[in-house]
Amino acid sequence: MKDQNFFFVPGKMTVTYDAATGSSGKGMVNTSICAMFEPDAVMCNNLTNAGHQSLVPIDKYCGNVPFDISPKVFRKEGDCYRSVFKVFPASSIVTRKCPILIAPDGGFSIDRFFEELKMINDPSRVKVHPRACIVTPKDAERAAQNKHVSGTMSGAGPAQAKKLMRDEDCDIAMKHPELAPFLADTSEIAQTILKNGGSILFELPQGFDLSLNHGYEWPKLTSRDITAAMAANSAGISPKLIGKIFGNVRPYPIRVGNVEGQSSGTCYDSPELTWEEINRRSGADKFGADLTEITTVTMRKRRVFEFSEEQIRRACAYNLPDGLIVTFTCQIDYRSNNTKTWEEIPEEALDKIIDFIVRVENIDGTPDVIAIATGPSTDCFLMVNDEIRNKIESKKNA
Numbered sequence: 001m002k003d004q005n006f007f008f009v010p011g012k013m014t015v016t017y018d019a020a021t022g023s024s025g026k027g028m029v030n031t032s033i034c035a036m037f038e039p040d041a042v043m044c045n046n047l048t049n050a051g052h053q054s055l056v057p058i059d060k061y062c063g064n065v066p067f068d069i070s071p072k073v074f075r076k077e078g079d080c081y082r083s084v085f086k087v088f089p090a091s092s093i094v095t096r097k098c099p100i101l102i103a104p105d106g107g108f109s110i111d112r113f114f115e116e117l118k119m120i121n122d123p124s125r126v127k128v129h130p131r132a133c134i135v136t137p138k139d140a141e142r143a144a145q146n147k148h149v150s151g152t153m154s155g156a157g158p159a160q161a162k163k164l165m166r167d168e169d170c171d172i173a174m175k176h177p178e179l180a181p182f183l184a185d186t187s188e189i190a191q192t193i194l195k196n197g198g199s200i201l202f203e204l205p206q207g208f209d210l211s212l213n214h215g216y217e218w219p220k221l222t223s224r225d226i227t228a229a230m231a232a233n234s235a236g237i238s239p240k241l242i243g244k245i246f247g248n249v250r251p252y253p254i255r256v257g258n259v260e261g262q263s264s265g266t267c268y269d270s271p272e273l274t275w276e277e278i279n280r281r282s283g284a285d286k287f288g289a290d291l292t293e294i295t296t297v298t299m300r301k302r303r304v305f306e307f308s309e310e311q312i313r314r315a316c317a318y319n320l321p322d323g324l325i326v327t328f329t330c331q332i333d334y335r336s337n338n339t340k341t342w343e344e345i346p347e348e349a350l351d352k353i354i355d356f357i358v359r360v361e362n363i364d365g366t367p368d369v370i371a372i373a374t375g376p377s378t379d380c381f382l383m384v385n386d387e388i389r390n391k392i393e394s395k396k397n398a
Contacts, residue, residue, distance in 0.1 A: 006370070006383075007033050008199040012243025013190070014039070015202045015231045019315035021216075021255055021267070022207035023247035023293065023302065025327035025373050027052035027083075027090035030203045032373070032381035034091035035060050038200030042089040043101040043190065045155040047109060048135045049222065055080045055376040063093035066118035073115055079371035080377055087116045087370040088126070089203045094378070099193075100126045101186040101200075103234040105224065107133030107159050110176065123257040127184040130174035133176045135159040157223035187236020194241050202231045208247075216311070218254075220265030223375035228319045230349040246370070247321040249312060249360055251331045252278060256295055267305035278304060284334040291331060308361045316365045323370035324360060325354070329353050330374065342382055354388070358395045 008014050016033070018024040031054040034042065046052070061081045066074060074083050083093055087108040092100050100120065102108075106129070117123055139155030139162075162170040173179050190200055204226055210218045211225040224230065232239040250275065255265050266272075275292040279285040293302040316324075330337035333349035345353070357369045369392075374380040384392070 005037060005243070007244060007246070008037060008039055008201075009243030010199060011194050011241070012070060012196045013043075013194065013200040013202055013232070013235060013237060013241055014244045014246070015204060015228045015242055016246050017204040017228060017231075017248070017250050017315075017319060017321075018207035019143065019247035019319075019321075019324065020207050020253040020311055021209045021265075022050065023254050024207065024250045024296070025376070026203065026205070026248060027054040027085065028373055028376050028378065029246075029248055029325055029327065030054075030091045030201065030379070031056055031094045034201060035094040035378045038098055039201045040093045040193045040204070041099045041101055041200045042091045042095055043103060043186070043200055043235055044089040044203045044205065045103040045106040045231075046085070046089075046108070046203075046205050047133075047160075047196055047223075048086055048112070048154040049156040050086065052085045052203070052205065053082065053376065054085070054090045054093065054378070055082050056094055056378055060094055060378060061098045063119040063121050069115060069118050074119055077279055078091040083119055085116060087113050088120065089201070090385065091201060091203065092125075093119055093121075095123065098125070099189060101189060101235075102126070102128040102132050103186055104129035104131040104236070105133075105160075105234050107135050107156055109135050110178070113179070122258055123182075126182050127186050127189060128173050128179060128182045129186040130172065130183045131163075132173045133159045133163055134171035134173060134176065136171055137388045160223050190235045190237055195313065196235060199243070200235070202235055204228075204231050208318065209253075209311060216268065216314075216368055220254045228321075244323075245319055245321040247319060247324050247326050249316060249326050249369075251307055251326070251356060252304050252328075253308060253311060254293065254304050256300065256302065268308045268310050270306040270308040270311075273304050273306060275304060277300075280335045282331050284296065284337075287334055289334060289337075291334075303397075307359075309359075312360060313363050313365055314364070316367070321367055323367050325371045325373065326353070326357060326360065326369050327373040329372050333358050336374045338377070338380055340374075340379045340382075342388060354391055354395060361392070361396065
């Protein structure tokens with residue numbers, strides 16, 4: 001059994017990323033990791049074009065419980081709190097004391113910043129790089145003019161473009177007096193933490209295959225690269241200071257939903273599926289459940305595709321992860337949904353999950369799967385133990 005320190009190396013930064021095109025449960029994975037072990041800082045370079053959800057049991061939640069906040073950002077669900085982050089790292093609400101760092105290539109709206117700040121237990125933990133972008137309504141209007149790209153149209157791309165061109169009307173954090181208490185050189189903070197033997201979790205947003213330069217399908221991409229190397233650049237540290245890298249893999253990759261007259265792209269040679277087919281394959285329909293997904297930012301129905309081995313091979317070749325995490329196991333077999341121990345998963349469902357793990361690990365250049373996520377709650381994050389590893393190896397050797 002791997003212990004909680006498995007994810008961090010003293011004096012190094014851990015990077016988590018999505019090995020496909022996004023929506024792989026990054027918020028859940030990052031909160032699960034930090035609920036087990038709090039690093040010395042959590043960091044991200046989120047933009048307005050991605051939302052990261054977490055569902056944290058009340059006894060593990062370390063943030064504030066605000067009552068003057070939109071339910072789209074924070075709400076109680078049963079015995080958990082659901083949070084949706086577009087500015088801060090998702091792990092902010094399962095950590096108590098460590099700094100929360102916003103990198104210089106992050107970007108956010110002022111209103112959203114202060115809305116999410118209500119969830120942070122100690123606002124003094126928040127440090128924003130002075131050159132982080134401020135995304136404005138005018139940026140969103142400009143993004144909407146890109147009729148050939150079915151993106152989120154949140155304005156992140158135009159805001160970054162103005163920064164790239166050093167336009168006079170480029171809006172960055174240092175121009176806003178209301179952000180003054182939070183401004184700091186996040187790169188120097190990160191460097192100091194690592195120099196002193198501390199550990200950092202860097203949460204990369206979106207997905208590798210949306211990378212501007214290295215993603216799959218031009219121009220159906222995002223406005224920057226989503227790689228571990230990019231995380232080091234964003235943090236302002238040497239790539240040599242990356243300790244471990246972990247990638248998320250979901251059974252059926254997605255693309256954001258199309259808008260009229262536009263396509264959000266394809267997925268290698270994988271055919272597009274329907275959510276009705278996913279419900280049938282997983283057995284969700286037998287339980288009266290519907291696994292159809294709606295995007296966090298655009299609220300459009302996601303498109304879903306057959307699993308692509310080539311997609312995972314490329315995501316591993318460009319990032320060399322130390323381990324992979326299989327999420328959305330309910331799409332493999334619905335009977336695994338929200339299970340909190342390996343023993344709770346019915347034998348037939350477990351067999352199908354292990355078959356998928358074997359398929360992933362047999363792809364050229366992939367590391368071991370080190371955990372699975374059976375549901376959105378941090379209680380549904382299951383590390384691969386010795387017994388499960390033996391079952392995986394037995395099938396691989398059969």
